[in-house]
Amino acid sequence: MKIGELARRSGLTAHTIRYYERIGLLPYADRDRSSRRDYDASILAWIEFLGRLKTTGMPIRDMLLYADLRDRGSGTEAERRALLERHRESVRAHVDELNACLLVLDTKIGGYADTEQRMKDYDATLPERRRKPVGARSARAR
Template identity: 60%
Template sequence: MGITIQEASRRSGLSAHTLRYYERIGLIHEVERDPSGHRAYTESDLAWLDFLTRLRSTGMPIADMCRYAELRRRGPGTTAERRRILEAHRERVRTRIARLTEDLGILDYKIDFYATTEAR
């Protein structure tokens, strides 16, 4: 059938607590259960968890992720709205990257300044 929550946790890098939380708030559908009632994750579940992890690591708010997940569950008729959500998020990520690049330049400048000062 599927893999256990412990194995899904190991493979996804998310804690079992986070996996249960994601299920509870609707980020992931209700996970299949094995005959003894334990969660049984599929490869498809793991691929979705990977995508969710990338959304989180790029700063997408949980509320936006839940909205996206709900639209995904509704099916192909929601692709345009899902695309708009991802495009808006992409723009926020690009803005953040630009700011971080600027900040990195300042750090590099200061490090070079101190290295030059110390060399005297």
């Protein structure tokens, strides 16, 4: 599989695939006679897994850590597992936080229930917004 097809199939751009290889997220790909990257379909599973880590907010530096553990092969399983478990906890915490925000958002939206009614939430508590008075740099200009 050439980089173009992998791009189509993975949803990444060819640019991003090369970038990932450069930083070590993807293994250095085999090249054909004319130096073009030639991928095995198995790379897709790894890219999908990276995508999930990314979706769940793992920074690239941590994915690199995981990738490096994987490189080092057997003997690193416990560490890999620990890394994923820590990440799972942080994702769970984030989901909880998002759900809490959703409740607040529901309340807020509820405040707009009848568009024609006055607000009784945050919007009403701040008297009115002011803009920086243009050209008024200070009381006694110098």
